[in-house]
Amino acid sequence: MFKDIVTDDGAALQASVAFFVTFSVFLLIIIRAWRARRDDDHVAHLPLEEDSETSHTH
Amino acid sequence: MNTTTNAATTTIVYDDKTVRRFMIASIIFGLVGMLVGVIAAFQLNFWQMNGKFLEYLTFGYFKSEGVSFLTFGRLRPLHTNAAIFAFVGNMMFAGVYYSTQRLCKCRTASDFLSGLHFWGWQLIIVAAAITLPAGLTRGKEYAELIWPINIAVALIWVVFAINFFWTLARRREPNLYVAIWFYIATIITVAMLYIVNHLSLPTSLTHSYPIFAGVQDALVQWWYGHNAVAFFLTTPILGIMYYFMPKAAGRPVYSYRLSIIHFWALVFIYIWAGPHHLLNTALPHWLQTLGMLFSLMLWAPSWGGMLNGLLTLRGAWDKLRTDPVIKFFAAGVTFYGMATFEGPLMSIKAVNALSHYTDWTIGHVHSGTLGWNGFMAAGMFYWLAPRLWKNKKGADGNSVLWSESWANMHFWIGTVGILLYVASMWVSGIMEGLMLSATNEAGTTLKHGNFVTVTQAKHLMLLFRGFGGLLYLAGFVMLAINIFKTIRMGSPVDASAEVPAEAPEGTDDARGLGLIFRNDPITYSFWVIIFVILWIFLPKGMDIGALVIACGLSAQAIWVFSRNPGRWAELYDSLEKNWVPFTILVFIAAALGGAVQIIPTIIAQKGEYMEDRKQTLYTPLELAGRDLYITEGCYNCHSQMIRMLEGDILRYGKSQLKDKDGNNLDGGYSRIGESIYNHPFQWGSKRTGPDLAREGGLRSDSWHYNHMVDPRSTSDGSIMPSYSWMIDKNTDFKALPGKIAALTRLGVPYEPMNKHEIEQGARSQALKIATDLVASEVELPKDMDDMEDEAEIATALAERQIVAMIAYLQKLGAYENVDEKESSAPAIINPDKKHTVTEPKPGTESE
Numbered sequence: 001m002f003k004d005i006v007t008d009d010g011a012a013l014q015a016s017v018a019f020f021v022t023f024s025v026f027l028l029i030i031i032r033a034w035r036a037r038r039d040d041d042h043v044a045h046l047p048l049e050e051d052s053e054t055s056h057t058h
Numbered sequence: 059m060n061t062t063t064n065a066a067t068t069t070i071v072y073d074d075k076t077v078r079r080f081m082i083a084s085i086i087f088g089l090v091g092m093l094v095g096v097i098a099a100f101q102l103n104f105w106q107m108n109g110k111f112l113e114y115l116t117f118g119y120f121k122s123e124g125v126s127f128l129t130f131g132r133l134r135p136l137h138t139n140a141a142i143f144a145f146v147g148n149m150m151f152a153g154v155y156y157s158t159q160r161l162c163k164c165r166t167a168s169d170f171l172s173g174l175h176f177w178g179w180q181l182i183i184v185a186a187a188i189t190l191p192a193g194l195t196r197g198k199e200y201a202e203l204i205w206p207i208n209i210a211v212a213l214i215w216v217v218f219a220i221n222f223f224w225t226l227a228r229r230r231e232p233n234l235y236v237a238i239w240f241y242i243a244t245i246i247t248v249a250m251l252y253i254v255n256h257l258s259l260p261t262s263l264t265h266s267y268p269i270f271a272g273v274q275d276a277l278v279q280w281w282y283g284h285n286a287v288a289f290f291l292t293t294p295i296l297g298i299m300y301y302f303m304p305k306a307a308g309r310p311v312y313s314y315r316l317s318i319i320h321f322w323a324l325v326f327i328y329i330w331a332g333p334h335h336l337l338n339t340a341l342p343h344w345l346q347t348l349g350m351l352f353s354l355m356l357w358a359p360s361w362g363g364m365l366n367g368l369l370t371l372r373g374a375w376d377k378l379r380t381d382p383v384i385k386f387f388a389a390g391v392t393f394y395g396m397a398t399f400e401g402p403l404m405s406i407k408a409v410n411a412l413s414h415y416t417d418w419t420i421g422h423v424h425s426g427t428l429g430w431n432g433f434m435a436a437g438m439f440y441w442l443a444p445r446l447w448k449n450k451k452g453a454d455g456n457s458v459l460w461s462e463s464w465a466n467m468h469f470w471i472g473t474v475g476i477l478l479y480v481a482s483m484w485v486s487g488i489m490e491g492l493m494l495s496a497t498n499e500a501g502t503t504l505k506h507g508n509f510v511t512v513t514q515a516k517h518l519m520l521l522f523r524g525f526g527g528l529l530y531l532a533g534f535v536m537l538a539i540n541i542f543k544t545i546r547m548g549s550p551v552d553a554s555a556e557v558p559a560e561a562p563e564g565t566d567d568a569r570g571l572g573l574i575f576r577n578d579p580i581t582y583s584f585w586v587i588i589f590v591i592l593w594i595f596l597p598k599g600m601d602i603g604a605l606v607i608a609c610g611l612s613a614q615a616i617w618v619f620s621r622n623p624g625r626w627a628e629l630y631d632s633l634e635k636n637w638v639p640f641t642i643l644v645f646i647a648a649a650l651g652g653a654v655q656i657i658p659t660i661i662a663q664k665g666e667y668m669e670d671r672k673q674t675l676y677t678p679l680e681l682a683g684r685d686l687y688i689t690e691g692c693y694n695c696h697s698q699m700i701r702m703l704e705g706d707i708l709r710y711g712k713s714q715l716k717d718k719d720g721n722n723l724d725g726g727y728s729r730i731g732e733s734i735y736n737h738p739f740q741w742g743s744k745r746t747g748p749d750l751a752r753e754g755g756l757r758s759d760s761w762h763y764n765h766m767v768d769p770r771s772t773s774d775g776s777i778m779p780s781y782s783w784m785i786d787k788n789t790d791f792k793a794l795p796g797k798i799a800a801l802t803r804l805g806v807p808y809e810p811m812n813k814h815e816i817e818q819g820a821r822s823q824a825l826k827i828a829t830d831l832v833a834s835e836v837e838l839p840k841d842m843d844d845m846e847d848e849a850e851i852a853t854a855l856a857e858r859q860i861v862a863m864i865a866y867l868q869k870l871g872a873y874e875n876v877d878e879k880e881s882s883a884p885a886i887i888n889p890d891k892k893h894t895v896t897e898p899k900p901g902t903e904s905e
Contacts, residue, residue: 019351026358029319043233043634044310046161047301051445051553052069 066559070165074552076172077156078446081439083180084148085538088435090187091140092531098137099524101130101779102746103517105769108779123768123780127191130746130779131691135202136190141427142200144183146291149435151175151218153298154241156442158222161238161301162229163557171221178214182207194264197688197738198279200286201255205266208256215252219245226637230558232565234634236317240297242641243325247289247648254652255282261800262793265685269804272673272734273341273663274656276741281332281652288328289648291427292394295434296324296363299391302438303370306383312369316362318630323359325644327352330651334405337414338701339741340730342663345655346407352651353405360398367391382465386437389473393429397422411703412491415745417516417523421483428476428530436472436537440465443541449548460543464536472533479526486519494745495705504708509748510775564635574639577629582615665807668731674872675735675808678794678820683866685797686789686859688738690781697742698751698870700728710748714755715872723873725752732873735806747778752871759827760834762864767837784860785839789824791817791857824856827864831855 101107106114109125126132159166166172185207189195195202203211222245226238234242255278258266270278304311311317333341333349368391371377377384400422404413413419444457452458459465493512496505506512574580589608593601619626633640665672676684687693700710706727713725728751733739742749757765764771767785769778795813802808811819829852832838838851839858845851855861 019354022355023358026323026355041314043235044304044314046231046233046235047157047237047304048308048310049160049555051072051160052555 067556068559069554070163070557071552071554072159073155073166073169073172074446075550076166076169076176077152077442078550079176080148080152080155081442081446081541083176084145084152084435085439085541087140087144087148087183088432088534089531089538091137091145092527092534094133094137094140096524096527096531098130098133099520099527101133102777103520103524105777105779110780123782126193126690126781126783129690129781131694132191132193132195134694135195135199135691136187138200139186139190139202140183142286142290143186146295146427146431146435147179149431149438150244150290150294150298151179152442153302153438154222154294157237157298157301158225158241160555161231161235162225163231163555164225164228166221167224167228168221171217171224175214175218175221178210178217182210182214185210189264193689193691195688195691196256196258196266196268197691197693197740198255198268198275198283199693199743200283201279204264205256205258205260206263208252208258212249212253212256215245215249219249223637223641227566228561229565230561232562232635233631234637234640235300236311236314236321237297237301238637239321239640239644240293240300242637243321243644243648244289244294244297246641246645247285247293247325247329250645250649250652251282251285251289254656255279259800259804261796265793265797267737267797267800267804269737270660271737271804271806272739273730274660275737275739276336276339276341277333277345277656277659279739280335281329281656284332284335285329287423287426288324288331291431292328293324295431296320298434298438299363299367299387302441303367303387303391306381306387306437306441307371307374307377309370309372309374312366312372316366320359320363320366322647324356324363326647326650327355327359328651329648330655331356331405332652333655334410335743336741337405337407337410338703339699340728340732342659342730345659348655350405350407353402356398357402361395364391364395364398367394382459382462382469383437383441385466385469386433386440389469390430390433390437393425393433393476397426397430400425411701412495413487414701415697415743416487416490416494417483417519418487418491419744421480421487421523424483425476425480428472428479432530432534433472436465436468436534439537439541443544444548445553446550447545447548448551449544451547457548460540460547464540468533468536468540471536472530475526475529475531475533477526478529479523482519482522482526486516486523489519490516494709495703497704497708501704502708504705507709509709510773513746513777514775564632566636566638569632571636571639573629573633573636574642578615578618579626579629580643582611582618586611586615663730663734665731665734665805668734668876670731670876671729671873672731672876673733673735674869674874675806676866676869677823678798678811678816679789679823679862679865680869681797681801681866682789682791682794682820683862683864683869686784686863687740687866692750693740693742695742695744695746695778697740697745697749698728698733699741700726700749700751702727706749710752713752713871715752717874723871725871729873731876732871735801737801737804737806747776750867750870754868754871758834759830759864759868760836762867763831763834763836763860766860766863781860781863784863785855785858786841787859788857789820789859789862791820794820820862821856823865824861825852827861828852828856828858831861831864 097107104111107128108130109122109128112120112125113122155166155172182203186203189204189207190202194204196204222241226234255268257269259269260266268275300311300317330352331349333345334353335349337346337350339346368388371384371388374384378388404410404418404422413422440459444459448457450457490512493506493515494509497503498505586608589604589611592604593608595601596604633643700706711726713723715723717723732751733741761772763785765773765778766781768780768782769776795816798808798811798816829848832848832852832855838855842851842854845854
């Protein structure tokens, strides 16, 4: 197989197939994540926690 | 997601002093870096900007054609290092220190380490600002700093890492938020990249040779260079985006799940893409193909992240009209999307044939740095300033920015500046690429044979670029004033927070480490990868078996996942609460690509294995000249790599050199062996001037002499700086034995020579060149006006740097043809060389 990849004229085709397979799988995962309901959990809200009112002035 | 909370709480005070320090340092060094960038931009329009302008400013009192420390070759590294490490570096540290404390609900672990990190980093920047204009450089882009500073950078980075991970270990929030993941990836990967690409053998306190040479060095450099963009300019800023955009919008990130995919895909894929900086060069084809494919794959995670950032504003778009912070963030993320669309596009080999070595690349880089980094920095600074220096000047007594209208004006000036910059670079780059490769219909001659014609054609576009940069700088000056005024009208405060007194249950629990070895996703991924590798390497027949098993395992993984998707999610939740296994997995994901590409190259691509051509070694004098070439930063404008493209071969491929038997060398495109002993490689990334790979023998010594002293005297319309000081400064002959010894230790096959032979050999060669120069009646240095005897003049001239530089330039392109071994003994096969593996079938004719 290694020889096929680096010496044959099929290298371009194999590379393209690999690319499209990976890209398609990735796209499916992205779409799945995107279509999932908006996350509303504790972790996603972490940045929104505010500092306390008290503060130390130098 | 349920989180165990502890009823007992405690009040902590955040270390915001460190955040303030880094923020101020970022603004100051940002101004310096951008100013140097604008000067360097105009140097490409007006050669006088390389020092001659001082003559005009002082009304002729200071006379010089050029000043060494002001030339483009030395200022450009100063600009890039200042922009990357000083401006974005300090900005990144400010964001990391601010957000990590809040996300971990604890103060940074050590104030001492924070202080050491801050002052150490600033000291490094000052050292860089002194050494780079002085010409002390390693000659590798974004890795120019000399070895003692490299060690300081590594040590300070370790200080930062200890402080960061120590803070994670002390956190009172079990979950690691996505921003923290990006920071972990930054710290781990930058350390790995920086250390490997800076491995050097010192020859003095200020000079060293990289341990890699030629193609190895090229691959390692762009593995580093590309991923400096990925893990220094992108991942930490994405972390900042994931923290500060929700903060500014008042809404959580659009999709936390998408951020998981965004993170892991980005960290894994990015590291493979480095070879796209070396497309169509002598780099082995399999590496070029990998680089191109992984660059194309980057489209998906990059755009996933961009959309996640932009959609966080869903429901808060109205703020875009009024809030300058949101404006900067939205535009910054949009520029990220544009740059990460353009990058993969330029990584397609056919597109890269046009774009590489041109201004298009410069425009692409600046849409990322000015648009993404600069605007994200501005948004963060405007958000932070009223919170770090509190005032009560708001309508309801809240702390506000000194002037929102100034911030808005900054936004528009900056945006116009970027668009002007990037658009002019597109036009200039595409025009340049087309002109340089244009031939007659038969493809036998170039349409624009004189390189300067192309330089002149770009003049107007480069002028627009300079003004675009100037506008962007003007906007940033407004930011500096705005922040300064905000600081003046408030007072510095360290915020405090009520946090759990103890780390909640589940934080870094004992079974955490086992997670990376005992879970379905990792186990399946591991075995699928193993069988895919076996599929590649096993002989015919067995490889099909390995492929079937890999497919079967993939199907089984999908089946296991679909049976109980929640279980995999729980596993990830556990991982998210354990920073040690998380960090180990990040390291593995980030290290894999580099290992697959670099290790075979280091093993197989050595001088002794070259089959076609092998570089002729530099004499000691030529080596001295090469070091001067690097000192002056010539690689910033001149490449030494003739690509396998018609335009390149026609323009640069002809060789005027002869081999040891007196036969003319074939020339043509650059072969891998022709630079195999170059520590460092000098393939370059931009052709502001012509390629020099086969410069040797093309022109006379006196032409080079006159060209270096006054480029316009030999090339009308040239924008090259004058290097007139090279006829006054002496070559350091004494350093040569140490340099030859270092290169020999690194594997360059020099014949044994003692110190005397090295010095004497260099001086003899220099005297011969100098004698010819004197006979050619070149304009001699002023201090030789009183000398009468030509031999005396030649002896004095032989000491000068210009002679060593000429010796080097005349050697460029020299190689030996390697005889094909006819022995039947087994030999290493170059996998990149296309062999005919099958005989033509009977009855068919080859084309």
